[in-house]
Amino acid sequence: MAKYYGYTGKTLRINLSRGKITVHRLEKELMVNFLGGRGFNSKRLFDEIKPGLDPLSPENKLIFATGPLVGTMFPTASRFNVSAKSPLTGILGDSNAGGHFASEMKFAGYDQIILEGRSKKPIYIFIDDDSVEFRVADHLWGRNVYETDREIKKDLGDQNVQIAVIGPASENGVKFGGIFANLMRAAGRTGMGTVMASKKVKALAVRGSKSVEVADPGKFEKLVEEIEGEIYGHPQYWPRRSMGTTRILMVANMMGFLPTRHFTSGVFEHAEEVSGEKLVEEYNVKTRACFSCILPCSRFYVVRKGKYTGLCGEGPEYESLSSFTARIGNSDIQVALKANDMVNKLGLDAITTAECISWAMECYEKGLITKEEADGLDLTWGNEETILTLIEKIANREGFGDILADGVRKAAEKMGRGREIAFHVKGLELIQADPRGLKGYGLGYAVASRGGDHLRSEPFFELSGDLKRGLELFGIPETADRLAYKGKGKLVCFFEEWCAVADALEVCKNVAENMEILPFNKAAETIKAATGMEMSGEDIRKIGERIVNVERGFLVREGIRRRDDTLPKRFLVEPMPNGPCKGSKFELEPMLNEYYVERGWNPENGVPTEKKLKELGLTYVVKELGKLGVKIY
Amino acid sequence: MKKLFVDPLKCSGCRYCEMICSFYHEGVFNYRCSRIRVVREDEFGVDYPVVCRQCSSCPCIEVCPVEALKKNQMGTVKVVEDRCIGCFKCVEECFFGAINVHPEKMVPIICDLCGGDLRCVEKCPTNAIKYVDPGVFAGEKRRRYAETIYTNVFKKWRLKKRGGNP
Numbered sequence: 104m105a106k107y108y109g110y111t112g113k114t115l116r117i118n119l120s121r122g123k124i125t126v127h128r129l130e131k132e133l134m135v136n137f138l139g140g141r142g143f144n145s146k147r148l149f150d151e152i153k154p155g156l157d158p159l160s161p162e163n164k165l166i167f168a169t170g171p172l173v174g175t176m177f178p179t180a181s182r183f184n185v186s187a188k189s190p191l192t193g194i195l196g197d198s199n200a201g202g203h204f205a206s207e208m209k210f211a212g213y214d215q216i217i218l219e220g221r222s223k224k225p226i227y228i229f230i231d232d233d234s235v236e237f238r239v240a241d242h243l244w245g246r247n248v249y250e251t252d253r254e255i256k257k258d259l260g261d262q263n264v265q266i267a268v269i270g271p272a273s274e275n276g277v278k279f280g281g282i283f284a285n286l287m288r289a290a291g292r293t294g295m296g297t298v299m300a301s302k303k304v305k306a307l308a309v310r311g312s313k314s315v316e317v318a319d320p321g322k323f324e325k326l327v328e329e330i331e332g333e334i335y336g337h338p339q340y341w342p343r344r345s346m347g348t349t350r351i352l353m354v355a356n357m358m359g360f361l362p363t364r365h366f367t368s369g370v371f372e373h374a375e376e377v378s379g380e381k382l383v384e385e386y387n388v389k390t391r392a393c394f395s396c397i398l399p400c401s402r403f404y405v406v407r408k409g410k411y412t413g414l415c416g417e418g419p420e421y422e423s424l425s426s427f428t429a430r431i432g433n434s435d436i437q438v439a440l441k442a443n444d445m446v447n448k449l450g451l452d453a454i455t456t457a458e459c460i461s462w463a464m465e466c467y468e469k470g471l472i473t474k475e476e477a478d479g480l481d482l483t484w485g486n487e488e489t490i491l492t493l494i495e496k497i498a499n500r501e502g503f504g505d506i507l508a509d510g511v512r513k514a515a516e517k518m519g520r521g522r523e524i525a526f527h528v529k530g531l532e533l534i535q536a537d538p539r540g541l542k543g544y545g546l547g548y549a550v551a552s553r554g555g556d557h558l559r560s561e562p563f564f565e566l567s568g569d570l571k572r573g574l575e576l577f578g579i580p581e582t583a584d585r586l587a588y589k590g591k592g593k594l595v596c597f598f599e600e601w602c603a604v605a606d607a608l609e610v611c612k613n614v615a616e617n618m619e620i621l622p623f624n625k626a627a628e629t630i631k632a633a634t635g636m637e638m639s640g641e642d643i644r645k646i647g648e649r650i651v652n653v654e655r656g657f658l659v660r661e662g663i664r665r666r667d668d669t670l671p672k673r674f675l676v677e678p679m680p681n682g683p684c685k686g687s688k689f690e691l692e693p694m695l696n697e698y699y700v701e702r703g704w705n706p707e708n709g710v711p712t713e714k715k716l717k718e719l720g721l722t723y724v725v726k727e728l729g730k731l732g733v734k735i736y
Numbered sequence: 737m738k739k740l741f742v743d744p745l746k747c748s749g750c751r752y753c754e755m756i757c758s759f760y761h762e763g764v765f766n767y768r769c770s771r772i773r774v775v776r777e778d779e780f781g782v783d784y785p786v787v788c789r790q791c792s793s794c795p796c797i798e799v800c801p802v803e804a805l806k807k808n809q810m811g812t813v814k815v816v817e818d819r820c821i822g823c824f825k826c827v828e829e830c831f832f833g834a835i836n837v838h839p840e841k842m843v844p845i846i847c848d849l850c851g852g853d854l855r856c857v858e859k860c861p862t863n864a865i866k867y868v869d870p871g872v873f874a875g876e877k878r879r880r881y882a883e884t885i886y887t888n889v890f891k892k893w894r895l896k897k898r899g900g901n902p
Contacts, residue, residue, distance in 0.1 A: 174765055175755065175765045176752065176755035176756055176759055176765060178752075203751070203776070210766065210767070210768075249779060252778075252779075253779075262777075285778050286778040286779060287778065312766070312768050312839040313766065313839075314758075314762070314764035314765060314766035314769070315764065315765040315766065316763075316764050316765070317765075320759070320763055324759070331859075388745075388781070389745055389746075389748075389781060389783075390748045390862065391748050391749055391781060391783065392748035392749060392750035392861075393750065394750065394751055395750060395751060395752050395755050396748075396750045396752070396861075397750065397752060397861040398861070399748030399750060399861060399862060401748075403781035415780065415781065416781075417778070417781065
């Protein structure tokens with residue numbers, strides 16, 4: 104058997120219905136064309152999921168994957184992707200998390216773990232190198248994330264196993280349950296926890312003792328040293344280290360794109376009271392980090408006075424912090440910390456939960472929902488009791504919570520009201536950045552392969568304002584202007600490919616992309632030193648493009664077309680009411696056209712062209728779409 | 737003689753030291769081959785790097801029935817692999833659990849201070865590991881404690897920060 108470098112070279116397939124465990128070799132073709140992580144997952148989902156499949160049926164597959172750099176000393180390479188067909192959106196589901204789980208998976212000897220079928224009884228799976236064990240989890244079913252983690256460690260008699268757990272919300276069938284590693288590292292989006300619960304798997308515990316080797320240790324060490332120097336010398340190093348992503352809150356507020364009270368305003372008057380700076384000043388006690396990361400941006404907080412004294416945990420990051428403050432009109436940071444702690448323990452996606460609550464609040468304000476319909480809850484902005492009760496109700500699918508537990512799109516359909524103000528794209532709730540103040544990001548939400556999300560493209564470059572550099576890099580100075588439209592299609596294409604590569608290598612996007620530490624040619628060098636695969640920067644970019652196209656193929660097969668690549672109506676017709684972005688609307692169509700042309704997709708329907716797919720070696724996508732009668736030009 | 741000291745409040749639990757250590761000693765990445773290990777506890781945010789303390793009289797050496805452990809000039813404990821019978825009495829005896837077990841060779845592995853050029857100390861992103869003279873370290877610790885006292889005193893005097901007049 105040929106030796107693998109970087110990769111472990113093994114895929115573990117666990118059939119839960121039959122209790123069958125198979126290990127197969129990682130195909131060379133997959134490594135060269137898809138690199139790892141998200142690339143592996145998207146390709147496998149395209150191959151193995153039939154169109155129209157019910158996401159909660161046993162035929163759905165839940166796939167964990169890591170990348171070739173995970174488990175080495177490459178800074179920030181510590182992440183894993185978990186993918187399946189999403190029960191929340193009905194299209195591609197995919198989420199990514201850091202922590203120490205992914206590296207342990209590599210040390211146990213697996214690049215990818217596939218769960219298929221459905222167990223008869225609740226179980227958890229213990230993977231100890233080559234042994235895979237199903238263990239009874241009857242006593243764990245219904246327990247929260249923290250308790251489950253504790254119990255499993257006690258059960259196995261080892262505090263050092265790494266565990267990915269689901270919470271009670273997923274078991275109750277909430278459509279946006281997440282998978283949690285290291286208690287607070289959430290792969291929260293698109294309801295991957297719900298899929299895991301439908302397979303009756305409570306947790307995946309991993310322990311490994313194998314080594315990860317690199318092809319050229321000398322070269323690899325030198326490259327890591329170079330990258331270390333770049334990270335330590337970066338102007339964003341210290342702000343990121345002290346505040347993590349929460350520093351964005353004040354920036355977003357200053358620039359006027361902080362979604363406040365369910366996107367009815369771009370500035371939050373209490374922003375300072377709930378900012379990252381406030382957290383640092385009054386709550387943070389120490390830094391924490393993911394595996395092998397030299398930029399410890401996670402912070403451990405302790406609440407030392409007030410009602411929630413004793414509350415402690417890691418984070419929160421920008422999304423959950425601003426979701427539970429500005430988005431729902433809450434100005435008490437302690438309530439946000441409590442809400443964040445609750446969603447972590449119950450196993451919910453913070454962004455989606457906050458969107459559901461803020462949607463209900465706006466509906467209430469507009470008179471679309473009455474107090475009686477909301478179980479007597481007072482849905483005024485920022486009401487502490489309502490927020491915390493609603494989180495619990497959603498997790499338990501009780502009363503009004505039951506309506507919200509299928510996501511905001513379904514909630515609006517069920518109520519038959521408030522459809523225009525349900526902020527989602529393709530069923531996935533929007534993140535915390537108003538597209539009216541960030542045109543590139545907005546385009547990114549519209550075309551993202553998992554729905555309304557920024558992590559598929561993250562074109563941070565438009566925030567730089569560096570017109571000269573825009574001209575240099577993209578030939579269009581306006582790419583560096585966040586309120587301009589010109590060139591944004593090109594910009595988003597470029598960043599989508601970059602993000603796909605970062606996800607495939609499973610490195611941290613904050614560092615690799617936002618801090619511009621790992622451009623394509625540097626990635627190529629690193630991959631060569633780590634795995635021995637000879638690649639150029641252009642090949643790496645192509646891999647990113649291939650991943651984007653295969654995912655689009657998956658979406659097209661599920662019936663997604665150009666008409667679905669859109670944003671909620673408010674952004675398209677209502678100008679921003681206040682703040683620095685006042686009066687700005689969002690004009691999607693011209694950018695979208697530019698994007699399709701740049702992508703090599705058909706601008707009429709948003710389907711990749713045959714020429715493009717063949718150029719990327721995706722003939723099986725052409726064949727598959729042809730079989731379904733999709734017109735490819 | 738210098739010794740290793742750790743600061744668990746500074747440690748972020750990234751385990752970069754484990755990777756560096758295993759790479760430097762074994763040429764591969766495997767935390768089980770690392771001489772330094774970080775104990776992490778997520779619920780209360782504890783990160784504690786465990787290092788060999790280079791004790792003056794080593795319990796591990798004393799209990800070895802076949803004299804497979806020896807002290808060398810630097811004060812580190814050397815494992816003579818050929819002699820080791822794999823009883824792991826040394827692992828059992830070490831107060832700190834600082835002795836690790838090689839997963840393939842099944843012999844104890846003990847910190848050798850990288851021959852004086854300590855990789856974990858050099859590479860730690862938060863400077864949580866130090867290699868200093870114990871007397872000097874005690875002095876530093878003393879000063880840090882005293883500083884917390886006068887910060888409190890100054891606070892009482894309503895000065896926000898030490899060193900500035902209102």
